Amino acid sequence: MDLKEKLIILADSAKYDASCSSSGSSRKEGKLGNTAVAGICHSFAADGRCISLLKILLTNCCIYDCKYCPNRRTNNIKRATFTKEEICEITINFYRRNYIEGLFISSGIIKNPDYTMNLMIEAISLLRSKYHFGGYIHAKAIPGASEYLLKKLGNLVDRLSANVELPTDEGLKLLAPNKDNRKVDKIMDYVHKNRTNKFVPAGQSTQMIIGATKETDLEIMxxxxxxxxxxxxxRVFYSAYIPVNKDKLLPTLQTPPLLRENRLYQADWxxxxxxxxxxxxxxxxxxNFNLLLDPKASWALKHLNEFPKEINSCSFNDLLKIPGIGVTSAKRIISSRKYFKITFNDLKKMGIVLKRAKYFITCNNKYFTDSTFFxxxxxxxxxxxxxKVKKESNIEQLALF
Amino acid sequence: MKKSNYIYLYDNDFISLLSLIKILITKKVIPCNIKPNTYTPSLFEETFKEQISENEIIIKEIIDATSFYILNTMYKIFLSEHNDKEIIIYYFFVHALKYQNKIYYMRNLKSVTEALKIEKFVEHETHKFKGFLRFKELKGGILYATIEPDNNIILFLSKHFKQRLQNEFWIIEDKKRQLISIYDKNNFYITSSECFNILDKELSEAEEDIENLWKNFYKTIAIKERTNYRCRMNFMPKKYWKYIIEMSDKNENSY
Structure with missing residues (x-):
């Protein structure tokens, strides 16, 4: 099998992992590469997701048979395994040409967790020592692997994480009978307790699949x-369930629950x-979240007695509760209002979007329109x-292409 | 302060602009506009050239009168292609003399809002190009990138890649401005690409294969069920596609 085919197989198997962030680390050692605290997106795929890391599996062979996973043991698909040299070659060649910020490596499980994780460690170690690679590396820890391997891996990478995959133990038992949430918990515990500037400097994240089992948004959140x-x-990443396998235990969905995923991200924020x-x-x-309204607006409508808030006097925390006002806007308002009384017009000039906010605020005790509309x-x-108008105009514009 | 009817001219470099602004403020003149000396005035416009003695000391004087941040903001605006950037810098500086660093909160002033908007645009584009810039490997291992950004950001990009690819020889060419930045594993030098014409741009043997690998990775990593060209276009507008190798042969709706 040539390298191209391998890359296609092992990227295809890795693509369902939502995480691609490269932020939170500022690595300066290494002759090739560094990391940017803010993270950098290098491209955007046809699904609109950012590409910042070379996202691959070490192998898509797996001893497990998780129902939702494209790489489950019982699926009849092409299998491939990278050698450590191949991983290094691709990473370095992509990195030098500025295609990527670094490497995201996960793996199916061959033989046993320790064996698999050792292969990952060997590849990453080669990348760091022989190629002096100083760019970003995000590795997925293999649940069930020994602690000394976690320690070794954590010292090589920027981010180390383990996916909980499903929000509840029942869901996991049903769809991933080989997996045990306690093992994931153990990894998170270990990383959390030992985190330093050298050990997993960018911290850990995890991912949950949304809509494969029957959890409510409340359970997920x-x-x-x-x-x-x-x-x-x-970060917790939410990944709308996409049916890749047919199984009587899995739901049949026409389209992935993308709007629900979006609401969960909003609530997460x-x-x-x-x-x-x-x-x-x-x-x-x-x-469950109202699919018609974002969670903050829903909350504000339920607590309308706390509104409208006066922009020129309410606290930072109160500003954050206003739909349409984010952390940057709130900070900007706090620092500006020391120097002048803010009007609606000023808010616009300050770059604050009033589309949603205007219903929930007053500026110098004035509402944006007749106050009977409050x-x-x-x-x-x-x-x-x-x-709705926004969505409809989206559809029209799309049709123009 | 008295309003003048003249358009004041400067030598089209930052030091010259700062020197002119200092003269205008000392003379208490509000210019009608400020333009580089290549500017062709219309029938009703009158230009005027002050005797400017250019000296880099002006940089220190500006910092002493205001702050490094303010100088930095002015420089970034200067690197934009905004039509009225000079007069915007002038007004920004006049306000900055009065308000000092508080100016960053005075967004109720039109000229401040405008200035900060342009500054943000330049910073934003710099950040985007840190990701979108693509190097090609030439024979001999030199990395070569071509860009056509809206703003003159080659200096910021060079600083970034000096850190990131410190052990590589690389060249970045801004085709729009005929500028070229050359890094020799030690320092980078920015000069006019007319003075430094690279004749032999033959690609290395591995280049085509690697580009192919990348294009295949790019295609594979997208999830078909989530296809969203509009979202992609928002994050990566078409104007950048020309040199992004995985996009250069695509149209809006190709995978």
């Missing part, structure tokens, strides 16, 4: 929240940067309408 608190994860808690945005009565039903209708 609670799981995320627990992981953020317990293991200080940098609210947890990490906007001081929201899961119970603020979801509860037992409403365990009414839950009217605002809700307008917000949904604006989204």
């Amino acid at each position: 609670s799981k995320s929240s627990t992981m953020y608190n317990k293991h200080e994860l940098k 609210l947890l990490r940067y906007y001081n929201f808690k899961v119970e603020d945005i979801l509860d037992e009565k409403n365990p 009414n839950k039903n009217i605002i809700e209708r307008n917000l949904i309408l604006e989204d």
Whole structure:
């Protein structure tokens, strides 16, 4: 098998992993390459996802038979395994030409977890020592591998992570009977406890498949929240389930639940940067997100008695609660209002998008329109309408191509 | 301050512009506009050339009067291709003298908003090109990249790649401005590409194979069920495609 065919097989098998970020590390050693704290996107694939790392599996051979996975043992597909030299050659050649920020390496499991992880360590070690590669490396730890191997791998890479794959233990038992969530938990625990500037400097992340099992958004977000608190994860990625296998245990979906995935990401942002808690945005009565409205707008409509907020006096935390206002905008408002009284016009000049925010704020006690329009039903209708108009115009523009 | 009817001319380099701005402020003149001396005035415009003694000391004077940040902002605006960048820099500096670093919060002033918008545009494009720039390997192992950015960002890109590819020989050519940056594993030099014409741009033997590998990787990594050309276009507009090797032979709807 030639290198091209191998690369196609092993990239195809790796593509369902959502993580491609290259941020959070500032590696300066190494003769070839460094890392940028902010991360750099080098290209964008036809699905609109950023390409920043050479995302491959070491091998797509696997002893496991997880129902959702394209590489499950019982699938009749072409199998390939990279040698460590091949991995190094491709990485270095791509990196020198500025195609990529670094390497993202995961693997199917051959023989046993320790054996597999050792192969990964050998390849990465060669890349760091012989090729003096100083670029970004994200490796997936193999659940069940020994601690001393985790230690070794963690010292070589920028990010080390393990995927929980499914939000609940029941889901995992059903679809991935060979996997054990406790093993993933153990990896996260270990990485979290030992993290330093040298050991996994960019921290860890994880991924959950959305829509393959019957979890509610509340269950998913609670799981995320627990992981953020317990293991200080940098990111949880949500990956809309795409049916690659047929199995009676798997749902049959016409299209992947992309809108739901989007809502989960929005809610994830609210947890990490906007001081929201899961119970603020979801509860037992409403365990799933409204697909028509983003979680922050839904929350604001439910708590309309706390609005409108006065831009010139409300606290930073209150600014963050306003739909349409992000962390940058909030900071900008706080620092600017020391020097002048902010009007609606100023907000526009400051680059703050008023499309959603205008319904929830006053500037110098003035509402953007007649204050009788400050009414839950009217605002809700307008917000949904604006989204709809946007979507319809999208479709029209797409049809033009 | 008195408003002048003249368009003031400078030598089309940053030092000259700063020197002119300093003279104008000392003389308390608000220019009608500032343009490089290659500017052809229209029938109703009058130009005026001040006697400028160019000296790099002006850089220190600007920093002393304001701050390094403000100088930096002015420089980035200068590297843009904005039609009125000179007069925008002038007004920005006048405000900066008054407000110092607080100016970055004074976004209610039109000239400040405008200046910061241009600065952001330049920074943004620099960041994009750190990803979108593509090197090709020439015979002998020299890496060669061609770019046509909207702003003159070759200096920032050179600094970036000096760190990143410190053990490589590389060349970046800005075709739009006929500028070329050459790195010799030690330092980079930016000069006019007319002075430094590379005759032998023959590609290395491995180049075609590697490019092919990359193009195949690019195609494979997308998830068909999630195809979203519009999203791709937002992040990677077509104007950049020409030198992005995985895109250069594609149209909007190709995989």
